[in-house]
Amino acid sequence: MSLKNIKAPISSHIKEFEKKFQSSMKSGTPLLNIITKYILKRKGKQIRPMFVFFAADICGKINEKTYRAASLIELLHTATLIHDDVVDDSNERRGFFSLNALWKNKISVLVGDYLLSKGLLLALDNDDFDMLKIVSDSVREMSEGELLQIEKSRSLDISEETYFEIIKKKTASLIRACYACGAKSTEADSSTIQKMKNIGINTGIAFQIKDDLLDFNNSKSSGKPKGMDIK
Amino acid sequence: MSLKNIKAPISSHIKEFEKKFQSSMKSGTPLLNIITKYILKRKGKQIRPMFVFFAADICGKINEKTYRAASLIELLHTATLIHDDVVDDSNERRGFFSLNALWKNKISVLVGDYLLSKGLLLALDNDDFDMLKIVSDSVREMSEGELLQIEKSRSLDISEETYFEIIKKKTASLIRACYACGAKSTEADSSTIQKMKNIGINTGIAFQIKDDLLDFNNSKSSGKPKGMDIK
Numbered sequence: 001m002s003l004k005n006i007k008a009p010i011s012s013h014i015k016e017f018e019k020k021f022q023s024s025m026k027s028g029t030p031l032l033n034i035i036t037k038y039i040l041k042r043k044g045k046q047i048r049p050m051f052v053f054f055a056a057d058i059c060g061k062i063n064e065k066t067y068r069a070a071s072l073i074e075l076l077h078t079a080t081l082i083h084d085d086v087v088d089d090s091n092e093r094r095g096f097f098s099l100n101a102l103w104k105n106k107i108s109v110l111v112g113d114y115l116l117s118k119g120l121l122l123a124l125d126n127d128d129f130d131m132l133k134i135v136s137d138s139v140r141e142m143s144e145g146e147l148l149q150i151e152k153s154r155s156l157d158i159s160e161e162t163y164f165e166i167i168k169k170k171t172a173s174l175i176r177a178c179y180a181c182g183a184k185s186t187e188a189d190s191s192t193i194q195k196m197k198n199i200g201i202n203t204g205i206a207f208q209i210k211d212d213l214l215d216f217n218n219s220k221s222s223g224k225p226k227g228m229d230i231k
Numbered sequence: 232m233s234l235k236n237i238k239a240p241i242s243s244h245i246k247e248f249e250k251k252f253q254s255s256m257k258s259g260t261p262l263l264n265i266i267t268k269y270i271l272k273r274k275g276k277q278i279r280p281m282f283v284f285f286a287a288d289i290c291g292k293i294n295e296k297t298y299r300a301a302s303l304i305e306l307l308h309t310a311t312l313i314h315d316d317v318v319d320d321s322n323e324r325r326g327f328f329s330l331n332a333l334w335k336n337k338i339s340v341l342v343g344d345y346l347l348s349k350g351l352l353l354a355l356d357n358d359d360f361d362m363l364k365i366v367s368d369s370v371r372e373m374s375e376g377e378l379l380q381i382e383k384s385r386s387l388d389i390s391e392e393t394y395f396e397i398i399k400k401k402t403a404s405l406i407r408a409c410y411a412c413g414a415k416s417t418e419a420d421s422s423t424i425q426k427m428k429n430i431g432i433n434t435g436i437a438f439q440i441k442d443d444l445l446d447f448n449n450s451k452s453s454g455k456p457k458g459m460d461i462k
Contacts, residue, residue, distance in 0.1 A: 029375045031382040083340045107381065109314045109340065114374035116347065120367040129360055136351040143345035144260045150338060151262040 003045060010053040013062055017049055017070050024071045024122055025115070035111050039078060048073050048178050051203070055182025055196050062186075068122060069131050069181035075119035076135060077174065080142065082112040131181045138173040145169025164205070167212075172204025179203075234276060241284040244293055248280055248301050255302045255353055256346070266342055270309060279304050279409050282434070286413025286427050293417075299353060300362050300412035306350035307366060308405065311373065313343040362412045369404040376400025395436070398443075403435025410434075 007014060025036040049070035056066040123132040149166045152158045158166075179200035183193045238245060256267040280301035287297040316339055354363040380397045383389045389397075410431035414424045 027375060029379050029382070031378050032375065080344075083344065105336065107378070109343075110374045110377050110381075112340075113311075113314060114371060114378070117367050117371035117374065120351070121364070121371060124360065124364045124367060127360075129355065129358075133352070133355045136348050136355060140345060140348035140352060143341045143348065144258060144263065146341050147262050147338065147345070148260050150341075151260070 007050055010050065010057060010062075013053050013067075014046060014049065017046075017053075017067055020067050021049075021071050021074055024075060024118060027114070031107075032111065032114060035107070039082075044081075046074070048077055048174065051175060051178035051200065052182040052185075055179040055199075056186050057182075059183045059188040059192055059196065060186025065126075065128065065131075065185040066182060068126055068128060069185050072119045072123050072128070072131065072135060073174070073178055073181065075115050075122070076139065079112040079115040079119070082108050082115070130184055134177050134180045134184065138177040141169040141173035145171070145173070167205055167208040168201065171208040171211075172201045175204035175207070176200035238281055241281065241288060241293075244284050244298075245277060245280065248277075248284075248298055249274075251298050252280075252302050252305055255306060255349060258345070263342065263345060266338070270313075277305070279308050279405065282406060282409035282431065283413040283416075286410040286430075287417050288413075290414045290419040290423055290427065291417025296357075296359065296362075296416040297413060299357055299359060300416050303350045303354050303359070303362060303366060304405070304409055304412065306346045306353070307370065310343040310346040310350070313339050313346070361415055365408050365411045365415065369408040372400040372404035376402070376404070398436055398439040399432065402439040402442075403432045406435035406438070407431035 022040055025040070027033055027036070052066060052070040052073060053062060056062045056069075119135075120132070123129070123135075145166050145168070148162075149170060152162055152166070176197050177200070179196040180193055183196040188196070253271055256271070258264055258267070283297060283301040283304060284293060287293045287300075350366075351363070354360070354366075376397050376399070379393075380401060383393055383397065407428050408431070410427040411424055414427040419427070
């Protein structure tokens with residue numbers, strides 16, 4: 001089944017979302033607008049907004065709060081991707097940083113921080129405190145998961161249990177937040193939200209396992225050095 | 232007048248604050264605890280918590296919300312410093328090796344993000360939404376100010392007006408947040424909060440002008456390469 005088919009039931013919402021997402025990034029600083037235009041051009045598959053809309057559609061009716069949830073999560077995910085671009089070794093040349101790489105790093109970190117704050121303000125200005133809490137929890141878990149992975153990949157003694165802890169935190173926690181925020185946006189009750197969270201966690205785990213297997217089997221398909229994530 | 236004398240009226244609060252701040256950083260991830268211990272060791276002058284306590288003391292009685300405001304702002308300021316370590320590649324800060332020199336860029340970005348999320352959760356868990364909004368506004372302005380500086384320093388046509396716009400955003404906005412949150416923590420009325428904000432803005436502007444002059448006159452005193460900020 002293609003992604004287009006999967007998205008079909010909510011395609012009109014995704015189109016509407018793109019407009020709202022674009023305006024959520026706007027700034028009075030020209031350099032920022034040039035960069036965010038570039039970000040919007042190379043937009044990804046928008047898997048995370050899709051999960052938000054699916055969850056809301058299952059639990060009730062998609063509404064303005066659902067759109068804000070999708071924007072908040074996509075702003076945050078984009079900020080994380082930009083911060084991920086600040087990769088050390090690829091920018092290094094003979095042990096020194098080129099001026100160009102330094103500028104790039106500086107701008108990347110600042111743009112990431114800017115998008116994070118825009119997401120925060122979008123939620124705060126609309127009193128979406130419940131969603132903000134869900135999302136902040138997952139930001140904390142994502143950074144903890146990445147740091148746990150760095151720690152464990154150094155000592156090379158990773159158990160199956162630790163592997164699952166890492167992927168639950170670094171990948172599944174944000175997908176869990178997508179489902180939880182989507183459900184929350186329709187005022188679903190707490191037992192329904194819990195069910196949605198479980199779907200999100202399991203989706204995230206499956207996604208990461210598949211990604212790691214692709215990474216392990218075929219370095220070309222992921223575009224990364226072979227076995228980097230599954231050491 | 233020495234900093235110790237300036238701090239004297241609130242020194243017991245600063246001591247109490249240090250304990251609370253330390254526990255606000257705690258994590259279940261061992262690598263994170265090693266790093267945050269290191270951060271706590273090289274703690275700075277705690278100018279920003281001091282401003283929070285001063286504002287609260289002027290407007291009313293220092294209370295638990297004041298401590299949370301000070302922790303929130305110091306977590307955020309520390310996250311920004313760590314992100315700055317990535318971008319400036321300055322190996323030294325206050326005579327200690329920066330995190331970036333000891334660990335790598337990736338870890339710095341992740342730890343910065345972790346501290347940001349801990350600050351968010353501290354505020355959200357205690358329904359400090361008003362303070363969170365004040366602080367998020369200043370995070371947005373700080374990144375806008377830094378990006379504006381990058382943009383303008385490239386074209387070398389910076390006017391006095393632009394200079395003030397940059398330093399208001401990149402430096403004064405967080406000091407403004409210190410005064411506003413300190414006042415807010417004592418349930419001060421909005422006209423009092425506005426007065427406190429003005430003190431914060433002017434303090435921040437004065438601080439940055441002095442820093443830029445030191446930077447321009449004497450590269451040793453600031454520990455940074457000469458003229459970097461005032462190009």
